[in-house]
Amino acid sequence: MRTNKPELYTCLSPSLLDLYEVNNSIVVIIDVLRATSTIATALYNGAKSIIPVDSVAECIRIGKQIESITAGERDGQIAEGLEYGNSPFEYSREFINGKTLVLTTTNGTRLLQMALDNNAKAIITGSFPNLSAVCNFLITQKQNVILGCAAWKNRVNIEDTLFAGAVISRIGKHFSINCDSSAMATSMYFEAKDDLFEFMKLKNASHYNRLTTFGLEKDIRYCLTEDIANITVFYKDGKLLAK
Amino acid sequence: MRTNKPELYTCLSPSLLDLYEVNNSIVVIIDVLRATSTIATALYNGAKSIIPVDSVAECIRIGKQIESITAGERDGQIAEGLEYGNSPFEYSREFINGKTLVLTTTNGTRLLQMALDNNAKAIITGSFPNLSAVCNFLITQKQNVILGCAAWKNRVNIEDTLFAGAVISRIGKHFSINCDSSAMATSMYFEAKDDLFEFMKLKNASHYNRLTTFGLEKDIRYCLTEDIANITVFYKDGKLLAK
Numbered sequence: 001m002r003t004n005k006p007e008l009y010t011c012l013s014p015s016l017l018d019l020y021e022v023n024n025s026i027v028v029i030i031d032v033l034r035a036t037s038t039i040a041t042a043l044y045n046g047a048k049s050i051i052p053v054d055s056v057a058e059c060i061r062i063g064k065q066i067e068s069i070t071a072g073e074r075d076g077q078i079a080e081g082l083e084y085g086n087s088p089f090e091y092s093r094e095f096i097n098g099k100t101l102v103l104t105t106t107n108g109t110r111l112l113q114m115a116l117d118n119n120a121k122a123i124i125t126g127s128f129p130n131l132s133a134v135c136n137f138l139i140t141q142k143q144n145v146i147l148g149c150a151a152w153k154n155r156v157n158i159e160d161t162l163f164a165g166a167v168i169s170r171i172g173k174h175f176s177i178n179c180d181s182s183a184m185a186t187s188m189y190f191e192a193k194d195d196l197f198e199f200m201k202l203k204n205a206s207h208y209n210r211l212t213t214f215g216l217e218k219d220i221r222y223c224l225t226e227d228i229a230n231i232t233v234f235y236k237d238g239k240l241l242a243k
Numbered sequence: 244m245r246t247n248k249p250e251l252y253t254c255l256s257p258s259l260l261d262l263y264e265v266n267n268s269i270v271v272i273i274d275v276l277r278a279t280s281t282i283a284t285a286l287y288n289g290a291k292s293i294i295p296v297d298s299v300a301e302c303i304r305i306g307k308q309i310e311s312i313t314a315g316e317r318d319g320q321i322a323e324g325l326e327y328g329n330s331p332f333e334y335s336r337e338f339i340n341g342k343t344l345v346l347t348t349t350n351g352t353r354l355l356q357m358a359l360d361n362n363a364k365a366i367i368t369g370s371f372p373n374l375s376a377v378c379n380f381l382i383t384q385k386q387n388v389i390l391g392c393a394a395w396k397n398r399v400n401i402e403d404t405l406f407a408g409a410v411i412s413r414i415g416k417h418f419s420i421n422c423d424s425s426a427m428a429t430s431m432y433f434e435a436k437d438d439l440f441e442f443m444k445l446k447n448a449s450h451y452n453r454l455t456t457f458g459l460e461k462d463i464r465y466c467l468t469e470d471i472a473n474i475t476v477f478y479k480d481g482k483l484l485a486k
Binding site: 012015016019152153155156157177178179180181184187188203205206 | 398401450
């Protein structure tokens with residue numbers, strides 16, 4: 001059945017992004033554990049902007065050039081030369097309000113760069129903490145959408161897929177969806193939605209295991225909580241900004 | 244927890260194959276609708292061997308060189324210059340017994356070639372019609388396994404993922420599995436298993452729609468039926484052979 005609705009696709013890994021018409025779509029960057037959750041939180045708590053960078057060296061370099069907080073982790077520790085980590089709990093209003101955060105992440109930043117290189121119509125970030133804001137924005141735009149899972153070193157992961165499913169379960173009817181990945185994401189979300197944390201644990205999710213090894217169960221719970229930092233996050237001219 | 248069990252991964256698209264250690268694994272080529280289902284059927288019904296090729300031209304060329312049946316479809320029709328199509332129903336014992344089939348498929352053959360190029364330890368094909376044979380073979384080998392979904396032009400599809408889930412649901416306990424794609428596949432299979440056909444229909448699976456447009460509902464039902472052509476299919480020296 002043909003409709004005039006815009007199209008929606010779920011891209012389960014950055015390695016699959018070239019299968020989709022990026023230049024004709026809004027791309028939602030999804031990196032649930034923890035980049036896009038922390039980004040939403042810092043902006044919700046008043047950060048002036050967030051500059052996403054893909055390496056520790058670049059993070060340090062920008063930190064020297066402008067008044068800012070530099071942050072990023074490698075292997076569960078604050079990276080050498082940086083000041084803060086990737087946990088959303090580090091970015092309270094008292095701390096981050098009015099400041100610029102330079103944040104290095106690997107998976108999310110790489111996908112964002114790919115969306116930029118492919119001339120995405122617009123780029124926003126998505127996470128459970130700002131789920132409703134993402135959904136509301138996408139409905140109002142009436143544009144094609146790619147839900148872009150940042151994955152883990154290009155391997156498909158459960159949590160980013162669950163977020164795609166959460167978005168589709170809420171706003172799918174506004175789109176024409178002919179995409180098995182979207183159907184799979186939605187199906188899994190319906191199975192998981194009553195307790196996302198327990199689902200991650202039960203399914204032995206690789207990132208769940210990685211983070212709990214570092215004692216970050218609290219972070220995971222936060223990153224799976226809907227609408228606790230409910231703002232729209234746009235990418236513009238090298239910065240992530242709240243609407 | 245470390246174990247001595249071999250590892251099992253699910254690769255949801257050929258575009259993701261380079262993330263896995265192919266040269267250290269048995270690769271199962273999964274192209275449920277319809278290539279690997281038809282391959283199992285033709286060999287089960289006595290075909291001497293099947294030569295998989297990636298183009299119509301190559302199929303015609305080999306057909307002229309050796310005594311064989313040439314087969315393949317493009318856009319739901321028997322391709323020009325070939326004699327038969329991709330439907331398992333074309334390969335009854337009366338017809339195919341003792342013959343060599345040269346079969347051109349796109350997604351499955353490409354993945355098979357990638358597995359070869361990356362020096363897979365062994366290559367077998369998997370489909371619901373030979374599900375138990377695949378499972379039994381994998382258990383006995385005690386090697387690492389990659390369940391390789393052929394997908395559709397690299398886009399993840401439901402049916403190949405369901406087959407991966409079916410395998411894992413049966414033999415997962417024999418392997419160490421630290422792979423979110425495997426967890427997702429298994430989860431979806433458990434949701435679908437009571438009626439795979441209805442699940443495909445309900446989820447508006449892209450390939451379900453593509454094939455029913457061509458009136459191939461009967462093919463889909465066949466290709467989702469377990470163990471009706473239950474043989475192990477190996478790739479060796481350019482040919483697919485029954486054990």
